[in-house]
Amino acid sequence: MRLSALLGCGVVVLAGCGAMPVTGDVKAVDASQPGDSQVQVYAVPPREGATPIEVVDGFLESMTSDDPDFRTTRKYLTAEASRSWQPSEGTTVLSKAPNRTGPTIHDKERRSTETSYLLTGEQVAAVDAQSSYRPLVPSEYAQTLHLVREKGPDGKQEWRIDIVPDGLVLGQSDFKRLYRSVNKYYFASGRTDAEPALVADPVYVRNRTDPVTRMDTATQTVRTLLAGPSNWLRPVVDSRFPAGTALKSGVTSLAPDDQNVLKVPLNKKADKAGPGICRMMAAQVLFTLRDLTSARVGQVELQGAHGPLCSLGADEAEEYVSDKESGAPDSQYFVDDKGHVQRIPGSTKGVGDPVPVIGPFGAGTVAMSAVGVARDEQQAAAVSESRQHLYVSSLVEESEPAAPVVTSNAPKPADRLSAPSWDGNGDLWVADRDPAGPRLLRLADGAGKPQEVAVPGLDGGRIEALRMSADGVRIALRVSKDGHTTLHIGRVERHGSGESEQVSVEDLRRAAPQLADVSAISWSGRSRLVVVGKEEGGVQQVRYVQADGSTSSSAVLPGVNQVTSVAASDDEQLPLMADTESDGIVKLSPGDNWQTVLKEGDSLVYPG
Template identity: 30%
Template sequence: MTRRPVALAAFLVCLALAATGCLGIPVEGPVVETETEVDPNEQLGYYNDPRPPAPGELPEDIVKGFLDALTAIPVQTNTAEQFLTREEAASWRPQRRTITYADASVPEGSNRITVELGGANQVDSGGTWRGPLPADERQLTFTMQREEGEWRIADAPDALVVPESWFSQAFRRVSLYYLDPSAQIMVPEPVFLPRGDQLATALVTRLIQGPSRRLRRVERSFVPEGLDVELGVTVSDEGVADIRLTGGAPMPAERDASLMVAQLAWTLSQDTTITGMRITIDGEPLILSEGSPEFEMDRGRFYDPTGVQATSLLFALREGRLLVGEADELLPATGPMGTETQGVSSIGVDLPGTTVAGVTEAGDRILLTDVRDAEAGVAEVVSDGTRLLAPAWDFADRMWVTDRPDGGAVLSVRSGGRLRPVTIRGISGRDVSQLLVSRDGSRVVAVVDQRNNDRIVVSRVEYDERGRVLGGTPAREIAWADQTRISVLDIGWSSPTSLTVLHRLGGDLSQVRTLLVDGAPAGSTAIALTLQGVARDLASSPRATDPVLVRTRAGLLDVLDSSATEISGTEGLRSVTYVG
């Protein structure tokens, strides 16, 4: 059996910028246009070996050569270091962050060379997207110094500075999988890592570093601290990954070891060449109670962040009564909201699809009942509200309530029959028109109206180990690269780390598009769809197999269906939703 080694420099766990697809505006109906899908394990189709500095080059040529050298394929910085003074090369740390740019000015100057970056973004050392580069950092300055008669750079920025087009081909957005604080469900954390044979090593290297300190109440890792990957992850011809960890950490107990294996399985499953894995810690095989040293990649499937218990059925209201089923076959529910009109105008449904919460027409009360049990009672669980939004649910059967009095949004969570207030800076007290909670409970996304301009913001939810909500991190805006003023009609999940957004373009045009929760540009799997005609709201799910539906005057439209026609029998619906 032959094995292929996989090596990775430390700075390769940096972010890549993924380009968005184009939009088409049809005369009628939708057009979907996205990029060609790229195999995540595919090697780049070219080799780039930048030249070293030539004798007698001017300062501006040295700077240009340095920037060119950073685009080497395979990735390496040895050539780039030759453009630096010996002292600067010894202290230069490109792994500290990555800067991507859409365009750059021609280097100008003599002893001090400047380069202006356009469309610049930054990524931290772990590969996490950090958004636009601050305005005062978009001009790079290089101090030049003669060394042995040749010009060299004496103070290069401690960053890998590369064009976004290069990253869009060389890197891939993936997720590191941690557990929620109660260790019941996986929480994906998006990062950007290089494509190709080094992907497995990059995934494991980054995963074992653990979540950032600021997220310690959002997610946790069961990989023992202090471990490193020995040399690199190797993958056999049969697809079995050999993960050799070192660092002197004790072998974890059975429960923790099982959760560690689940994390590695979820994370490494994104490398489609891997079919199984073996794990050793300081040479000792990790073996669980079942006795096999080899683990299958579906290990931990019950920790699915989309909710292993979640149904894919669709729910809606027609003439005030609850319907349930597939989009083309919605039937009256057999529970109290389906057999009688309860006076509700919007609904939220728990993940198993067994309990429904309805907001009354006046927006002041929430009624709770069983979806199917005709004998179930109808309980009023929220009273005296103001313009209540449809409730949201997470995997732990927590129901999230958004009340909207004159002073701004008031959030609360109902768990175990009790309603507790939750404060999230940037959402609480704001003019909130939409609110989502991820099924894993780790993210709250809201549409906030600020001066007649909608903003989509995201907060990370913090918990104690018992699963009690403690609050949330300050909400951060998800930037739109090509939009200045935004009018959002509706939002939904398209994956555990991405959103489907329906927004108005103007006139009778609207658009369905994908936004990533980390604010990075959407890539090859993004929706880019323009609709002509009145679009009212949408229903989407974090499961890729669930249709993305837009409600129009004529009924529901499956935006990914090439026929581009409304689904028969879906006219007259309201509050169309998946669970969660």
């Protein structure tokens, strides 16, 4: 059994081809082979008198198609199973297409009326009903398909599947062909509308028309936005859309007009929003759709039951950026060979002459080993050369050296303080790696008494390094345990306010689980990280990892040797920077190769 796939113009039906091709070959596409996202796969119904194994194979391959409402796929099921099967309940992603073994019923008399086959494979990810992706440490997958004989419309007995798990089971290559990652946006909880911050919530949607909803990619994306944040992110974000807001019934396609204005028809629930809230709703839509190349949106107009509610242009939406930016291009900062902090002006994109920063970090008597700069570039935090003390100082006015704000009591430098990081709220974070009492610490606004932050999901691991996201609701951690250092992403929950505010890191999730040893991390943009690490027994690689922990083969960056730390900006057009043991500080600009910036220097960072 094979699925039919039409290539060439058959693919371009979505792009305006006037008719199906009448010449050329029809190519069989194996569901397990790597596929081009533009290959359209058509399901084939079971043949008359199909054997049980043919029914199982046909069903599995049919799940990899673009079959509308999976109507052909359901023909492999009994009438009852066809009605009850819910393909949209989630997706199990395996490293390869599932294997099937069987029959598992060996009694000859029973096998004349029923049989079953075991589906097995290595599960590497799961996508839930909210389209939220979660990578998994590879684990064994096993499910059973049960088949019976059922009388067909012509009265003949045919083998059909009567017990089937809900959802889809796909090999990784088919999943990547069928789905794409998009970010939907919500507002960080606990902030006033005067200081909003948009937070990216990544989900996976169909590359083309969704078989169940019949919606195009842009419409699917807006639908998931209106459905609300993913369960993992829900405790720390809010949507400005009134409860129950959905697309107007029957809307399956959204596209901007010739003026790049996207009109979004909503149900009557949206009419409850006032003008200010409506503009924030429009900002959520604009930010959500701007990464889709098929939807070049310059302005969003939200429409209610009685006409237009509000509109917002792309330039106006920039007021909802997710951190306290200084308004100038991000500079880079590093520690020179004398332990002083220097700055490379942001306007030079990494090629300018470094200058000492203002204050004691630039010319003081205490040598530093690592630095973190607040996102408004008004102050910085630095760890002493011995890694025992953390200091905070102004970057805009001269001041005397202050007393350390955090001190580690660990005997060895490697067990003392990590490099510091600032979040978009202006809070300072650092990890004390003291084996006698490891701690994650936060200083509100970079001052006052350090507050210990609970991290219940560490499970005996130790935080080696951390980076805070610009939105302040996520933290990336390098965690060491059992001889390996892996990447985890946690949700930052805040309860209360002022001095009584309690902060914790909840629901740690392993990201990029194929990397057994991660040596450096940095946020790069709103919803991804750049990660330096190695697979088990492999060589060091630099790659991008999405905020949900997913990766792709195209996310691997050009190789560079012996990277010890990495730095990326929230502005993805600014170069990626890295510290190396052999070449000093190097940079990678978009579309270019790695270039040496400084032979001497360490701990280069962007603000954050």
